[in-house]
Amino acid sequence: MGRMYVAPWLAHLDLFGAARVKSVCCAILSALLAIGSIGAASASTGPVPDGRFAQLRAQDLRVARVAYKLAIANGARCKPVLTPQPGFVLHRLEQYETADRPEAARNFGLGRYVGVMAVIGGTPAAKAGLVAGDQLLSVNGHDLGEPVVDGDASRLSVERVQQILVAQMRRGAVTLRVSSTSGERDIRFVAEQGCPSNVEFIPDEEVNAWADGTRVMISDGLLNRCTDDDLALVIGHEMAHNLLHHRHRLGAEGASLNTMLPLTPVGSAQMRATEEEADRLAVSLATTAAYDLSGAERFIRGLVNQSTGVAATHPDLFRRLSLLRAAIADAKRGEPGIIRG
Numbered sequence: 001m002g003r004m005y006v007a008p009w010l011a012h013l014d015l016f017g018a019a020r021v022k023s024v025c026c027a028i029l030s031a032l033l034a035i036g037s038i039g040a041a042s043a044s045t046g047p048v049p050d051g052r053f054a055q056l057r058a059q060d061l062r063v064a065r066v067a068y069k070l071a072i073a074n075g076a077r078c079k080p081v082l083t084p085q086p087g088f089v090l091h092r093l094e095q096y097e098t099a100d101r102p103e104a105a106r107n108f109g110l111g112r113y114v115g116v117m118a119v120i121g122g123t124p125a126a127k128a129g130l131v132a133g134d135q136l137l138s139v140n141g142h143d144l145g146e147p148v149v150d151g152d153a154s155r156l157s158v159e160r161v162q163q164i165l166v167a168q169m170r171r172g173a174v175t176l177r178v179s180s181t182s183g184e185r186d187i188r189f190v191a192e193q194g195c196p197s198n199v200e201f202i203p204d205e206e207v208n209a210w211a212d213g214t215r216v217m218i219s220d221g222l223l224n225r226c227t228d229d230d231l232a233l234v235i236g237h238e239m240a241h242n243l244l245h246h247r248h249r250l251g252a253e254g255a256s257l258n259t260m261l262p263l264t265p266v267g268s269a270q271m272r273a274t275e276e277e278a279d280r281l282a283v284s285l286a287t288t289a290a291y292d293l294s295g296a297e298r299f300i301r302g303l304v305n306q307s308t309g310v311a312a313t314h315p316d317l318f319r320r321l322s323l324l325r326a327a328i329a330d331a332k333r334g335e336p337g338i339i340r341g
Contacts, residue, residue, distance in 0.1 A: 053107040056203065057132065060089045061118035063201040063218050066231045068120050070239065071194030073289035078195035078243070078339050084169035085194045087123030088130060090114050090161060094154035109133035109181060113145055114161045116178075128189035134178040136161060140168045141175075195285075195339070197239055207303070211238040213247040222303075230299045232291040236282030243339050244281065246274040271313040279320065280327045287331035296328065297321050 049057055064087075071078075071085055093101055093110040104110055108117065113135040119126045136144045142164055146157045168174045169191040176187045199216045207221040216238040218231075226234060241247065253270055286293055304317050315323070 049107040053104065057108075057118050059203075059220065059223060060201050061120070062228070063199055063223065063231070063235075064089050064118060065120050066228055067197050067199035067216075067235050067239075068123070068194075070232060070236055070285050070289050071197040072192055073194075074285050075192075075194045077288075080338065080340050081196055081243075082193040083196045084166050084191040085123075085197075086162075086165055086169065086191055087125045088119045089117040090136070090158050091117045092154050092158050095158070109135070111135055111179075113137060113179065114158055124189040124191055125187070128187045129185075130176065130178065130187050130189075131180070134180050136165075136176060137179055137184065138177040139165055139174050140171075142168065195239065195243065197235075199235055199239075209234050209238050211241040211247070213242060213245075216242065225302070226299070227295070229286070229291045229293065229295060232286040232289060233282055233293065233296055233299065236285035237278045239285065240278040240281035241274065244274070244277055246278065250274065268313055272315050275314050276320075276323055279323060280330075283324065283327035284331045284334075287328070293328050296324055300324060 068085060068087060071083075075082060091108070091110070092114050093105055093112075096104040108115060116130060116132055116134045116136070118132050119130050138144055144161050144164065146160065165174070173188060173190045178185060178187060197216070198214055199218065201223065202217050202219050204219040205221045206219050207225060209216065209218045209222055211217070216235060218235065218238075222234065223231065250270055283293060283296075300321065301317065304320075314320070
């Protein structure tokens with residue numbers, strides 16, 4: 001069972017190999033900028049997923065909760081680029097493998113509209129009554145329907161809905177027209193603002209996380225090895241790459257993001273510098289969000305030992321752990337800086 005996502009060959013900044021080319025041919029679902037107060041998933045008025053579907057929803061919700069908390073807690077440092085945080089995860093039936101669609105429709109209440117996979121407890125959307133299993137019909141009168149499509153186009157239709165939602169949320173209160181097994185209803189709320197954070201959970205056994213300049217991807221294999229404190233450090237690291245525009249900067253400095261090509265010594269040094277910057281900012285983001293980083297050294301050491309991708313694009317383990325300790329000490333003392341757009 002899986003959600004389908006077929007992407008072109010893209011260069012990513014990742015947790016282990018910094019810049020590399022990765023073909024993502026696995027299920028993917030956007031956690032949509034979802035970050036804020038931690039809470040349980042809101043109760044659904046629709047069907048209750050069983051087995052693998054319930055696990056998938058729980059994994060999406062867990063990633064979304066941590067991302068939401070990081071984004072909201074660090075809003076003061078992201079004032080120039082504050083972004084509405086909806087606080088829920090979206091998906092669409094056509095993102096699932098063809099053989100799984102009947103069961104996905106039954107378990108998640110999916111139909112012809114983009115649906116709500118999970119809602120972060122305590123967020124404005126949750127307090128207003130949005131629940132997992134709702135389908136989004138319109139926002140402030142703007143129709144959110146679209147013809148049924150397959151493959152990557154279905155993912156793009158979810159992104160289109162996300163873009164419309166965020167654009168309307170920037171204006172203030174939104175009224176969502178939703179549909180569920182109990183009928184149609186309106187939900188009105190004002191979204192919280194926070195750091196840009198488009199975090200996605202990927203059902204993939206590979207132990208990794210990476211950023212592409214806009215999104216952050218967290219694999220199933222990595223998620224299963226993380227506490228929430230560890231996960232905050234991982235998401236913070238990849239968020240930092242995007243917030244600091246590392247992909248753009250490396251390109252402007254002439255560092256190839258395609259590691260199918262040999263790296264120059266200068267390019268390797270530039271990439272190591274961005275990794276160190278991302279580690280420092282990740283520590284600050286996680287500390288501001290009140291995550292406990294006392295186990296961070298153990299976690300990073302374990303990840304590096306499990307990875308075969310560490311190369312000249314990352315600082316060596318000794319330097320990375322030394323810088324991590326210093327960053328944690330600094331974060332406990334210092335004031336957060338402002339992230340510019």
